[in-house]
Amino acid sequence: MTLSIEVKQLQLKYGSFTALHDVSFQLEGGKIYGLLGRNGSGKTSLLSILASYREQSKGSVAIGGEAPFENAGIMEQVCFIQESGYMNDASRVKDVLKLAASCWPNWDADYASRLIKHYELPLKKKVTSLSRGMKSALGVTLGLASRAPITIFDEAYLGMDAPSRYSFYEELLNDYMETPRTFLLSTHLIEEVGTLFEEVLILDQGRLILHEETETLRARGAAITGSSESVDRFVEGLTVLGEQKLGKTKSVTVYGELTDEMRKRAQAEGLELGPVSLQDLFVHMTKKRGDGQ
Amino acid sequence: MSGKRKHPVLNVTDHVMYSYRWTIIGYWIVFLMIYIGIGILLNSNMIMDEDIDKVGVWEGASVSPKIFLLVIGILMTPMSLASFVSNGITRRHFVLGVSVSIAAFSAIFGVIMTAGYPVEQLIYEQNNWPLELRNPHLFTSTSQVGWIFFEYFCLFFTYFGSGWLIGTGFYRFDWRIGVLITLVALLPSFAMEVLLSSDWMGSLMQSVLEVQRTPLAALVLLALLILGLIILMNYMMLRRVAIKKKTF
Helix, strand or coil: CHHHHHEEEEEECCCCCEEEECCCCCCCCCEEEEEEECCCCCCCHHHHHHCCCCCCCCCEEECEEECCCCCCEEECCEEECCCCCCCCCCEEEHHHHHHHHHHCCCCHHHHHHHHHCCCCCCCCCCCCCHHHHHHHHHHHHHHHHHHCCCEEEECCCCCHHHHHHHHHHHHHHHHHCCCCEEEEEECCHHHHHHHCCCCEEEEECCCEEEEEEEHHHHCCEEEEEEEEHHHHHHHHCEEEEEEEEEEEEEEEEEEEECHHHHHHHHHHCCEEEEEEHHHHHHHHHHHCCCCCC | CCCCCCCHHHHHHHHHHHHHHHHHHHHHHHHHHHHHCCCCCCCHHCCCCCCCCCCHHHHHHHHHHHHHHHHHHHHHHHHHHHHCCCCCCCCHHHHHHHHHHHHHHHHHHHHHHHHHHHHHHHHHCCCCCCCCCCCCCCCCCCHHHHHHHHHHHHHHHHHHHHHHHHHHHHCCCHHHHHHHHHHHHHHHHHHHHHCCHHHHHHHHHHHHHHCCCHHHHHHHHHHHHHHHHHHHHHHHHHCCCCCCCCCC
């Protein structure tokens, strides 16, 4: 089962502060989406509305064609996991899992047991006594085993060490292949997770500034590598996102689609063209005046 | 996949009762130990207060469980709402589930209080102590178990409910409005005490203010209305509340 998400002219205000300005987008079900944005860009606010944690000030949200807020049929299909979480600290891990198992209609107990074993979760310990990494592992276990048609991870794996994070990405991908559903991942670890995203949404200062397929987005930039002189000559007039130099070799990342003519010229000058990293594009698109560059 | 699922309201009730089971059991163990201790001291004539062997000790025992339930009620929304909503439970189902839990807890507490009277009667009879009720109640004899249960059930429910309103008020609003809501939240408990005219409130109303108790049929309806109002007030505050990070 997959569910589509449609957001129209969404606005969220905290008193006089507007966290989301007229955000509109449509996500079809059964894909992995990346939600990127700087701190305070409105990512968690947007995800909180999708998960019915709060109600929007204006605009509309439809999940599977229905408004999700206080809609029991939709709320039980949307699992929202955050790093700091909303688990009761006084509860034992086994009680947190017991509650989740009784609430999520598609809860997969076997899968949960496998993940518990994999992350070595101590069932008898209280949530409050878990390390940050263990809390993240518990959150990830809840999210994956919920098998909710829309599963949202908001920096949920940030507390895990690198091997655990990579194992989570692998697990998420395997699970996605086995039981397709919609994953929405909000993250700052773009380099690590970027390859999972099929589509990317970028929020900046409460506004949706981009919603594109990842490959299309990557094509918006290029990494040009070659001799310093040739590279400098080639990138004249282009928007440079960053550069690295090693001896006489230089690699420059530029923003903007390269025309066929430019590609031919690069080839003629012996320059290598490569894809630009999602992170470089993200930094460029969300940088503020005065942030450098 | 998970098996047959309970209705979300019953699911909330189940988990609330499961979460507080040891707190409740521990409380009653301590509570009963204290009363057994008092009984032993009375039996061995180590307490010489003349009043004690004329009036029941159990009658004054309801203050502690009322305050205990008030405190549990204060914790209810801040401790539990976020974890239920984050598991896909609606606020409406949470309110209804907690209401059923409160009714269940109040019934358990009511049964224990009701059971205490015949036990005390037995102890007093064995010692040839005359047993009198110190204050007015809905019941006039300890054999009227139905009215004993009803009186305590209503009192426990309202104290628990008042605590729940206080916790919800602080969760929903900032601390200043929370303080104001605390004052309003205590009104249902006060109203129930007045309505039932039981215990010290009954003594004050009937002996000092000379106010007569409302006829029983109207009293039952009004008591149920107060219980309903507590649930409604909580729902009104929680139905659109934004889920916040843990406050404890």
